[in-house]
Amino acid sequence: MMSNQQAILEIEQLSVSYDAIKAVKGISLHVKQGEIVALIGTNGSGKTSTLQSISGLHKNNQGTIRFEGKDITKLEPHKIVAAGISQVPEGRGVLADLTVLENLSLGAYVRKDKKNIALDLQSMFELFPRLAERKKQLAGTMSGGEQQMLAIARALMARPKLLLLDEPSMGLAPIIVKEIFQAIKKINKDGVSILLVEQNANMALSAADRGYVMETGSIVVEDVAENLRSNDIVKSVYLGISN
Amino acid sequence: MLFQQITNGLTIGMIYALIALGYTMVYGILKIVNFAHGDIYMIGSFLGLFFLKELQVPLFVAFIFSAVVTALLGITIERAAYRPLRKADRIVPLISALGVSTFLISVAQLIWGTEMRPFPTSFGSKTYVVGSVTISEIQILILVLSCLLMVGLHLFVKKTKIGTAMRATSINLTNAALLGINTNRMISLAFAIGSALAACAGIMVGIYYNAVYPTMGYMAGINAFTAAVLGGIGSIPGAMLGGVLLGLVEALAGAYISTQYKSVISFAILIIVLLIRPSGILGKKEINKV
Numbered sequence: 335m336m337s338n339q340q341a342i343l344e345i346e347q348l349s350v351s352y353d354a355i356k357a358v359k360g361i362s363l364h365v366k367q368g369e370i371v372a373l374i375g376t377n378g379s380g381k382t383s384t385l386q387s388i389s390g391l392h393k394n395n396q397g398t399i400r401f402e403g404k405d406i407t408k409l410e411p412h413k414i415v416a417a418g419i420s421q422v423p424e425g426r427g428v429l430a431d432l433t434v435l436e437n438l439s440l441g442a443y444v445r446k447d448k449k450n451i452a453l454d455l456q457s458m459f460e461l462f463p464r465l466a467e468r469k470k471q472l473a474g475t476m477s478g479g480e481q482q483m484l485a486i487a488r489a490l491m492a493r494p495k496l497l498l499l500d501e502p503s504m505g506l507a508p509i510i511v512k513e514i515f516q517a518i519k520k521i522n523k524d525g526v527s528i529l530l531v532e533q534n535a536n537m538a539l540s541a542a543d544r545g546y547v548m549e550t551g552s553i554v555v556e557d558v559a560e561n562l563r564s565n566d567i568v569k570s571v572y573l574g575i576s577n
Numbered sequence: 578m579l580f581q582q583i584t585n586g587l588t589i590g591m592i593y594a595l596i597a598l599g600y601t602m603v604y605g606i607l608k609i610v611n612f613a614h615g616d617i618y619m620i621g622s623f624l625g626l627f628f629l630k631e632l633q634v635p636l637f638v639a640f641i642f643s644a645v646v647t648a649l650l651g652i653t654i655e656r657a658a659y660r661p662l663r664k665a666d667r668i669v670p671l672i673s674a675l676g677v678s679t680f681l682i683s684v685a686q687l688i689w690g691t692e693m694r695p696f697p698t699s700f701g702s703k704t705y706v707v708g709s710v711t712i713s714e715i716q717i718l719i720l721v722l723s724c725l726l727m728v729g730l731h732l733f734v735k736k737t738k739i740g741t742a743m744r745a746t747s748i749n750l751t752n753a754a755l756l757g758i759n760t761n762r763m764i765s766l767a768f769a770i771g772s773a774l775a776a777c778a779g780i781m782v783g784i785y786y787n788a789v790y791p792t793m794g795y796m797a798g799i800n801a802f803t804a805a806v807l808g809g810i811g812s813i814p815g816a817m818l819g820g821v822l823l824g825l826v827e828a829l830a831g832a833y834i835s836t837q838y839k840s841v842i843s844f845a846i847l848i849i850v851l852l853i854r855p856s857g858i859l860g861k862k863e864i865n866k867v
């Protein structure tokens with residue numbers, strides 16, 4: 335692994351297993367301060383398992399995960415959030431029986447600065463005006479796109495330094511996907527580093543600075559996003575999933 | 578007669594509701610039935626008796642002391658008997674629960690003996706007549722204190738940050754953890770609150786029937802669990818509603834049909850409700866088989 339001074343996240347030789355299945359096989363990757371890094375790959379290649387490991391959801395994995403130079407491999411999930419890593423999980427993970435406002439407030443659970451929380455809530459409503467109209471609505475009654483917006487806004491309420499996004503485009507209409515990706519770029523401009531997992535390679539690589547391609551638990555290619563878009567393997571992965 | 582039965586039914590229904598809350602809060606988060614909960618209630622009752630009789634504290638202090646100690650007991654039981662089995666097959670914590678239940682009953686028998694013990698308090702026996710209804714002081718206490726506790730719990734889970742985090746944990750443990758919620762702490766809290774409510778119920782029942790004994794948690798536990806399922810297990814308002822309904826049905830069935838068949842009638846109603854609404858009256862999600 336190259337040593338990188340400004341790497342906010344460094345993963346070395348990470349392996350994740352489920353009983354007999356080895357889902358992630360010793361991968362190494364990093365995210366530099368301020369970057370959007372795409373992690374693309376077909377279904378079942380181990381992307382979600384990787385993100386879950388970063389968030390501390392798998393305890394019997396191997397390898398090292400460092401955040402801002404500190405080893406977080408064995409930290410509990412809530413401590414990882416407090417350290418500055420938030421995740422928008424696959425399938426959005428909104429708490430269906432809670433209102434939009436309750437979901438957003440819980441996003442700030444690790445924070446104590448009440449005044450700034452109120453300000454951040456306002457900026458979330460500016461980022462996603464639709465959420466403002468639906469404050470009192472139960473999260474589970476909203477459309478998929480609105481739930482994705484809520485999930486992203488909720489993750490931001492923790493004021494993360496690193497945001498992990500697991501397939502934010504999943505199951506959404508192209509126009510909504512575009513809206514979500516615009517928001518992702520804006521969030522990044524505001525200083526949040528992003529690790530973006532996607533099957534929609536095209537979308538992901540147009541937003542990302544760099545990217546990794548994963549296949550059956552291993553990283554097979556790593557390059558700047560521009561090069562990846564013209565890479566043959568990526569083309570095949572991309573073609574493999576779009577119609 | 579009718580109003581008298583309604584009063585009596587509400588009294589016992591409130592008790593069921595308080596105990597049912599413990600079943601439902603734990604089930605809501607961990608999806609396990611804490612079959613030792615009835616025995617936690619029994620220990621709470623004995624502790625109340627102990628503080629009242631041995632330490633001679635005032636009744637309300639006995640309530641507080643017993644609630645606190647029983648809450649700690651609940652937290653300890655979760656740590657020792659359930660947490661190590663979090664990833665195990667679902668039958669395993671069930672067996673562990675039966676072990677804890679037997680353990681608690683044995684401990685109570687060792688310390689306090691197997692005999693039924695009276696509850697030595699002058700409070701509770703005085704009665705008032707309101708229209709056609711005779712209501713005792715202890716019944717008033719049960720109705721009022723139970724309502725206060727339930728309103729308090731409702732406000733806690735709905736209005737406070739920690740209460741909302743507890744609901745979040747109950748909806749989805751993993752997603753709650755991803756928000757920075759210490760889910761193990763929420764689980765401890767659910768056990769603590771459930772056990773404290775059961776302790777209060779135990780003391781009130783001890784006074785109401787003037788009897789405390791090591792196996793008192795058995796029937797109370799079954800009835801309260803029935804109430805939780807009737808209302809929709811996992812649902813807090815469901816446990817309250819289920820408890821009150823079950824108490825009313827029992828009292829009315831006992832008065833107008835037969836005391837011998839009152840349990841049969843409550844179970845028949847449970848089965849009918851579950852046939853119509855498998856997840857209980859206020860339950861939402863599909864119930865996983867226990």
Ligand SMILES: Nc1ncnc2c1ncn2[C@@H]1O[C@H](COP(=O)(O)OP(=O)(O)O)[C@@H](O)[C@H]1O
Binds near residue numbers: 357376380384
């Ligand atoms: N909880 C689990 N139990 C067993 N196998 C799992 C579990 N989660 C994922 N897997 C397996 O691990 C592999 C990687 O899955 P995942 O990380 O979800 O990939 P991706 O997100 O790239 O689709 C797949 O073969 C999947 O079937």
Ligand SMILES: [Mg+2]
Binds near residue numbers: 382
């Ligand atoms: Mg996935």
